[in-house]
Amino acid sequence: MDARGALTVADLGVVDYDAALAIQAAMLAARLGGTIGDTLLMMEHPHVFTLGRGADERFIVGNPASVPIRRVSRGGQVTYHGPGQSIGYPILKLEGRDRDVTKYLRDLEAAMIDALAKFGIDAARRDAMTGVWVGSRKIASIGVGIRRWTTWHGFALNVSTDLSFFDSIVPCGIEGCRTTSICELTNRAVSVRQFAEVMRESFRRVFHYDEIVLAGPSQTGQAPHHLMAGNG
Template identity: 50%
Template sequence: MMRRFFTLRPGRVSYRLGLSIQEQLLLARREGQEDILLLLEHPPVITLGRRGQESHLLTAPADLESMGLAVFHTGRGGDVTYHGPGQLIGYPIVDLQPLNRDLHLYLRRLEEMLIDTLAAFAITGRRVEGKTGVWVGEKKIASIGVGVRQWVTWHGFALNVSEQTAGFSHIVPCGLTGVAMTSMEQLLGRRIALSEVEEQLIPAFARVFDSTHAGAYEATT
């Protein structure tokens, strides 16, 4: 049977609420719901993955909090990253059984999807050997950090759309010393709405994962 996926796009939600939504979708997926691509935006927040090191915070947590930057320790893979307005966050809730439970293949497909999405805007994204994510030239434009529970994925990717990348100055992004971040707007020199990017990313997700977009997710679907 052809694979299908639904999309859920709640807009800007707190990181804590985003985690809660993922927990609900994970449960629905394990109870037989089809794959779900959750697309959203977060207020400013710094998250540390399972390999995250406090030493990769360049600003003290108390000072970050005073600036309105929440700090979360989370269950995804990877080190430290920043989320904020103007960044398209994707949390795919995907069953890895059809991918032979191959997490490495799943990560490569996420990169391919992001590279395809950027190509729709005439931006050439690329992989860097041994590092997860997507780069344009020598600068990083998308980060990936995933979790898996009973072979269903959660957490996911962050694509820098707007020029608001100053939050990265408080961290060593992904634990990579000297890495510089960029965004689609910086590269193109124009404003881009997140919805404009979503409309290119959804068909890229469908192609890369050989799945059909079945429309918006509803709890009763």
């Protein structure tokens, strides 16, 4: 496959979910308009449950902590985001042979599987179940949106997540689904930032980018200014 050139990666730190949606929407518009190149936004969210376009609210089975609930324009059922979870939102233009939604989903899985291997975790896919698994436990979820063959939304991988929050939902609508995390599996302290540094390189290799350009972290939860240059 031909290389894709440079991938810009921006680690935005902890970003409120609604603010992250606004950042994604602005960057999606910029990518559609050709004023930015392919970009991977990495971040962490405060507690939130999200429902995909056609998700069934009955899969939220309890909410004792009054976690906010948002319905959004991604695919998939209900999932949980919160502290200790590595979130990736790729804003990519799919071209040529890459204009294949199934291929895009499998590539996202492959990138996470590759990154987890660097932590000694043997992760895998499961037939007909989008996401990444370690044995019978799910460690990462995927829910994407694609507009005019440009991607948004993305993936969430449990690094040091408090897994008890998944008890309030039926994760991804899969009855009996149990979740796990890097820290639970390795019994080591691993930070979201440590995982993100490994993940961006795995993403680069799987998606065939020549190089990574780091945009730098933002303390305000806003996209770095130069990413949005020319977006008006």
